[in-house]
Amino acid sequence: MQNYQRDWLQRMLPRLALSPSLAVILVFVYGFIVYTSYLSFTNSKMFASTDLIGLENYVRLFNLPNWHLALKNLGIFGGLYILICVCLGLFLAILLDQKIRGEGLIRPVYLYPMAVSFIVTGTAWKWFLDPSIGLEHVMHLWGWDSFTFRWIKETNTAIYCVVIAAVWQSSGFVMAMFLAGLRGIDNEVLKAAQVDGASPYHMYRRIVIPMLRPVFLSAFVVLAHMAIKSYDLIIALTNGGPGRATELPATFMYSYTFTRNQMGVGAASAVIMLMTVAAIIVPYLYSELRERQHERN
Amino acid sequence: MNLKKLVAAVGCASIALIAAQNVQAAGKVEVLHWWTSGGEAKALNVLKDDLQKKGITWEDMPVAGGGGEAAMTVLRARVASGNPPTAAQMLGFDIQDWGAQGVVANLNDVAREENWDNVIPAAIQRFSKYDGKWIAAPVNVHSTNWIWANKKIFDELGLTPPTDFDGMVKALDKIKAAGYIPLAHGGQAWQDATLFDSVVMTTGGPEFYQKALIDLDQDALKSDTMKQVFERMRILRSYVDDNFSGRDWNLASAMVIDGKAGMQIMGDWAKGEFLNAGKKPNEDFLCFRFPGTQGTVTFNSDQFVMFKVGDDRAEAQKELAKAILSPTFQSAFNVVKGSVPARTDVSDAAFDACGKKGMADLKEAADKGTLLGSMAHGHAAPAAVKNAMYDVITAHFNSDMSAEEAVKQLAGAVAGAQ
Secondary structure: OHHHHHHHHHHHHHHHHHHHHHHHHHHHHHHHHHHHHHHOOEOOOOOOOOOEOOOHHHHHHHHOHHHHHHHHHHHHHHHHHHHHHHHHHHHHHHHHOOOOOOHHHHHHHHHHHHHOOHHHHHHHHHHHHOOOOOHHHHHHHOOOOOOOOOHHHOOOOHHHHHHHHHHHHHHHHHHHHHHHHHHOOOHHHHHHHHHOOOOHHHHHHHHHHHHOHHHHHHHHHHHHHHHHOOOHHHHHHOOOOOOOOOOOHHHHHHHHHHHOOOHHHHHHHHHHHHHHHHHHHHHHHHHHHHHHHHHHO | OHHHHHHHHHHHHHHHHHHHHHHHHOOEEEEEEOOOOHHHHHHHHHHHHHHHHOOOEEEEEEOOOOOOHHHHHHHHHHHHOOOOOOEEEEEHHHHHHHHHOOOEOOOHHHHHHHOHHHHOOHHHHHHHEEOOEEOEEEOOEEEOOEEEEEHHHHHHOOOOOOOOHHHHHHHHHHHHHOOOEEEEOOEOHHHHHHHHHHHHHHHHHHHHHHHHHHOOOHHHHOOHHHHHHHHHHHHHHOOEOOOOEOOOHHHHHHHHHOOOEEEEEOOOOHHHHHHHOOOOEOOOEEEEEOOOOOOOEEEEOEEEEEEOOOHHHHHHHHHHHHHHOOHHHHHHHHHHHOOEOOOOOOOOOOOOHHHHHHHHHHHHHHHHOOEEEOOOOOOOOOHHHHHHHHHHHHHHHOOOOOHHHHHHHHHHHHHHHO
16 A cells, blocks of 8 residues: 555656646636637727627738738848858858867857847847948948948848848757757768768768758758748848848737737737648647657567 | 634635725826836936825836837726726827727816816827817827937027928038038838928928828828928938938937937927937027928927826816816926927916017917828827838838839728728
C-alpha cells in the first residue's frame, strides 16, 4: 500500500509541478486567442462589446487600403528577409566550416546582433541610414560628394531599409543553424565524394546542401513567424513612415486596436495574422511529430 | 488547531490592513496622466501643493508616452477591473467615449458653485460635458494655428509676419533665397496634419473648416476648396528640407532656435522649447497666427476626466476638480506649459507676450464663434476618422499624389471610417 502510494506520487509529481504554468498558458495564451477571435465578430470600437455582427469586420478589413498596403509590405519584407537571411547564413556557414583559424572569434561576431533587441537595431540603423547624420553624411565628409543613399526617406524604398536592418539582425542566427547542420554531416560521405573526384562546388550542390534540408525548413519557420509579427523594428526604424509606406500587419493591428478605437477591425487583422502563422507552423509541427513516430516504430 | 489559529490571525490582519487603507484613502486623489517631461511635471506640482494644503494626498500615476496612448490602455484595464483612478488626463472625443460608458462622475454641483458654464468657452464645454453633465475639468487650451519664427532671420531679410497665404509664400521664397531652410518640419503624420489644420482654415475660412473637418460633409470634402488645400500643402512641401521625414517636432523647433530655419508651423507647446533654450518672445523669436487665420483658433484641450469613485473619495475628487479650474492654478500651470487657461476670466499678468496674445485670441474666437476643434489633435472628428484623414494627408505630403486624387481619397477614407 505504502509502495503504491509512493509510486503514484512519483508519477504525479512532475505533472503537479507543471500544472500551474500549464493553467497560466491555457488562460493567457489560448484563452485570449479565443477571446480575440470572438471580438473580431463583434462591433467593438474603443471598448470590447458583445454585439455580434458576423463577418462585417473582415469585410471592412479587406476593403481598407491600409491593410492591402500592410500585406504588400509584408510580402516584400518577408520574402526578401527570408531569402537573404537564408542565402547569407548558408554562405557564411560554409565559409566558417572550412576549418579556418579564429573561428571561435568570428562566430560570435556574426551571432552578436541576435543579442540586441529589435528596438536597438531599429534605432541604430535609423541613425546610420539617415542622410543628414549617417552613411551619406560620412561619405560627404570623406570627400565623396556625389554619394547619395536616401532610401529611408523615400516612400518607395523605405521598406528595403527595414529588410537591411532585419537581415543584419538575423542572418548570424541562421548561420549558426546551418553551421550546426554542416557539423552534423558525416565526413565519410564527403571523403567518398572526393575520391570520386567531385569538385567542392559539386560536393556542396549535390550532397551537402540537399542533406541540410531539415535546417532549411527550421530556418524558414523561424524567419517566417518573425517576419509576420515584426513590430518593434518598424516602430524604431521608420515608425511606419514616410507617410504610411512601411506599415506592416502588426503595426496595423496595434494602431486600429489601440489608437483608432476600431477594436473589431484590429482583432480581425490579428486573427488573419494568427491564421497565417498557423498555416506555416502547423504543417511543420505535424511533419516533425510524424517523423518522431516513425523513429519510434 | 494551530492551522485554525493561523487562518484567524491572517484574516484579522488583512481586515486591519483594509481598514487602515480606507482611513488613508479618505483624503486621497489618484491621478493618471502622461505629463512626465520636466516642465509639465513642474506645472503639476502646483496642483499637488495646492491640494496638500487642503490635506489631500496626491497619488501620482504617470504613464509615459507623449500622445497618451499607453495611458489610455492602462486606464481601460483599470476601469475594466473595477478600480478606476480619481481622475485621468484625456483629450477630445475620448472623453465623450468614456462618458458613454457610464463610468464617469457627475461634477454639476462643482460646476454650479464655480460658475463653469459662464467662464469656459462653449467649444470646450462640448467636450467636457456629456449628456448635459460636467464630467471633466479642462486644464488648458492649446492652439495649433501658430507660426514660430526666428526673429534674426526675419530682421535680416526685412520680413514682417505675412497676413495671407500668398504673403507667406513670398516670405518663404525670400528665406530660401537667403540660404536658410524656409520651413522646419518633421514628417510625421500628426505634424503633417497640424499644417493641414491651418491650411484648411486659411483657404476655406471657419465655415468651411466646420463643414469639412467637424461635420464631415461629403460635398465640402470633395469641393474645389479642398483641392486648393492640397495644392497649398504641396506648395508648403516644397519649402521643407530633404531630411524632414520622421523628424521629431522639437528637433524642428531647434532648427528655428539655432537659426538654421526660418519658421515652424506648430501648436503652442513649441513655445516651451524656445523658452527652455533661453530665448525671449519678440526679441529672439516671433509668434504669430498662421497667415489668414487671425481671429480664428483651432484648439485642443487637455482635460481631467473624473471617474465614479466610492463615497470615501468623492469629496477629495470635488476638491481636485475645483483646484484644477481655480484661476491661480490655471495661470501658474499654463505659464509653464505654453498653453492658455481654459477659462477666459483669468488675468494675463503672469504670461509672456505670446501667452497674452494667445489669451486675447482665444477670447475673441470664443466670442465670435470661430473657436474650432483642431482636426490634427482629435478635437474635430473621432479617432477613427481622424486617423483615416491622417493617412491621406501624410500619403499626399510624402509622395507626388495629385490634389484631385487626394481629395477623392480623403472623401472615401472619411466615409469608410464613419
